[in-house]
Each structure stands twice: as C-alpha cells, then as structure tokens.
Amino acid sequence: MSAKSSKSKNLSQEEEALLQDYSRDLSTKSSAFFYGNAAIVSAVPIWLFWKIHQMEPTNNYIYFILGTLFTAYLISFAYKNVKFVLKHKIFQNLDNVVQDEKDKKNEDRSLRKKNEIAEYEATTYSIFYNNSLFLFILLVASFVIFKNFTPLFNYFLSMSIASGLLALFSTSK
Amino acid sequence: MKCVIFLLCALLANVVYSETVVDELEDAKLLVAKNVLNNYIVEGLNLTIKYTVHNIGSSPALNVKLQDENFPAEYFEYASGFSVAQWARIPPKSNVDHVVIVSPKMPGMFNLTSAVVTYLPSEKASKVQTGYSTELGEVYIQRLSDYNRRYASQTLNWILFIIIASPSILIPFFLWKSSTNKYQKSKKAKKSN
Numbered sequence: 001m002s003a004k005s006s007k008s009k010n011l012s013q014e015e016e017a018l019l020q021d022y023s024r025d026l027s028t029k030s031s032a033f034f035y036g037n038a039a040i041v042s043a044v045p046i047w048l049f050w051k052i053h054q055m056e057p058t059n060n061y062i063y064f065i066l067g068t069l070f071t072a073y074l075i076s077f078a079y080k081n082v083k084f085v086l087k088h089k090i091f092q093n094l095d096n097v098v099q100d101e102k103d104k105k106n107e108d109r110s111l112r113k114k115n116e117i118a119e120y121e122a123t124t125y126s127i128f129y130n131n132s133l134f135l136f137i138l139l140v141a142s143f144v145i146f147k148n149f150t151p152l153f154n155y156f157l158s159m160s161i162a163s164g165l166l167a168l169f170s171t172s173k
Numbered sequence: 174m175k176c177v178i179f180l181l182c183a184l185l186a187n188v189v190y191s192e193t194v195v196d197e198l199e200d201a202k203l204l205v206a207k208n209v210l211n212n213y214i215v216e217g218l219n220l221t222i223k224y225t226v227h228n229i230g231s232s233p234a235l236n237v238k239l240q241d242e243n244f245p246a247e248y249f250e251y252a253s254g255f256s257v258a259q260w261a262r263i264p265p266k267s268n269v270d271h272v273v274i275v276s277p278k279m280p281g282m283f284n285l286t287s288a289v290v291t292y293l294p295s296e297k298a299s300k301v302q303t304g305y306s307t308e309l310g311e312v313y314i315q316r317l318s319d320y321n322r323r324y325a326s327q328t329l330n331w332i333l334f335i336i337i338a339s340p341s342i343l344i345p346f347f348l349w350k351s352s353t354n355k356y357q358k359s360k361k362a363k364k365s366n
Contacts (some may be wrong), residue, residue, distance in 0.1 A: 054318035128345035
C-alpha cells in the first residue's frame, strides 16, 4: 500500500510539474518580477508629463498613482501572455542544443535545464518587446494624436491606449 | 470783374488758412503712443511697454508728466522703470521714449488702457493740458505652463527621458541576447563537430 501511495505521489508531482510548465500561471517570484518591471516602465512617463507637458506632481500625484497602477496591471498581463507563447517556441529551438551539454541518460535534468533557459529567454524578450512597444505607442499617442488635449486627458488617454493595445496584441498567437 | 473777385476770395482763403495753421501749431501738442514690445504676454515673464511722446507743435512742451496707472501692484510687478516719467522740456518737432518692464502675476484677460500725459503747451500758458496715449485693449496673459509646453526648449528634458527609459529596454534586450548567443554558439559548435 505504501509503495503504491508513494508511486502515485511521485506521478502527481510529475504531473504537477508538467502542468506548471504548460500553464500560463506564474510562480510568485515571476509574478513579482513582472509586476516590478511593469511598475517601473509605467512610472517612466511621469517624467515626460511632468517636464514636457508641465503637469506638476504635487498637484497631480493622485492621477499619476492611479494611472501607473492601472497601466502596470495591463503591462504585466501582456508580459505573461507574450512570455507563454515565446517559451514554447524557444523550447523547441533548444532541442538539439542542450542534449549535447547534459548527461543523455538523465533526460529529466536535461528537460529541466531546457525549461529554465526557455523561461529565462522568454521572460527577458517579453519584457524588452512589451516595454519598447508601450513607450512607442505612448509617444505617438501623447505627442501626435492627443497633442492638443489638456495634459490630464492626454495622460489618461495615452496611458490607457498604450497599455490597452499592448494587452490586446499580447492575446494574439 | 469776376476774375478779380475770384482772386480776392482765393487770397483771403489763403490768409485765413495760413493764420489758422499757424494758430494750431503755435503751442506744443503732445501725442503719446503706448506699445507692447513682446510677442507673447506670459505670467511671470517680463513684459516691455514703450511710451513714445511726440511734440508736433511749434513750441516746447514744459513740465511734461507721463503717468500710467494701468499696472497695479496686485496684478503686476515692476521689474524696471516707473509708472511716472517726467521731462522738464520736450523741444518742438521731437520725441522722447520711456520704457517700463513689468511682470504679470496672474494669467487671464487684462485690459491695457491709456496712459495720461499732462504738460504746459507754452511758457505763457497757465492751464495744464491733458492728453491720453493709445490704448491696446484686452490682451490674454498666458499661463507659464502653457507657454513652456508650446514654446520652451525641451531638448534637455528629452535627453533625460531617453536616459531614464533606456534601462527598461536595453537591460532585458542584452540579457536575452547574451542567452541566445550562448546557445547559438553551442549549436554551431555541435554542427562543426
């Protein structure tokens, strides 16, 4: 009975690992990493609106905080989606690379290593891609489309559109 | 006969006209132009007002006093010059200038009215003559933030923005690139073997 229960326990652990790999859900560490990066890139436009659009932080700090939190949420959503799609593509490309470096007898270790590399590359590329796209859309929206709006409306509309489009594009495969 | 009458009438009209013109220009007559030298009127920035006093008369204007109460202390601050300017004597057929620099304290619509000039039109005159300058009407004093947003140079701010934003793009890119390059090299090494 005990052998059977340990075997089933092992299987369920493997299944859990597989489910984790193929799931969109992030570990706590990854979530914190994504939210941190999203908060930083969401806070960068505050400088732009303070110095160039002349929105004083002392008068507008509430709007800046709300805008940053809302945008950070959408950007982290985009990070997660893009990373998920990229990870599987990168994993497939790593097929022939890692096998030579690792002990072929221990396929589990090899797969885990591949998974780590794919995770790392997908995470960094997702952050790079989403940050670049967010800042580009924000600059176009703020200085071309909403150029003649009042600074407050310009801030909310530019940030919403940039982060909204980012979240939208990230849902495509 | 008709020609003689016509000539007499022409001569009389000429004399009357000449005497009239001489009477008009005998005393001093001052005309004052009030001009704003700025392209934009902005809260907190200097606004330059120039008063030009022309004496179009034949006599010198005496005890000339130019006074402009258009810039009260609650709305404007005098950066240079005074609201009152005085000249003992302005010669005939000449002009003098007076320049004042003020700084508006608050934005909004403002009415630029006339300055007042008082003078004695001749040495014998006892009654003071009063004149008014040109007026500019209502002007809009822009907010400093609106002016800076439209016209101020933002080069330094853009450079600082690029410095602030670049780590969030460059750091992930280089991390991804270094990882990709590492496993690209391994792949190439495997192919060559």
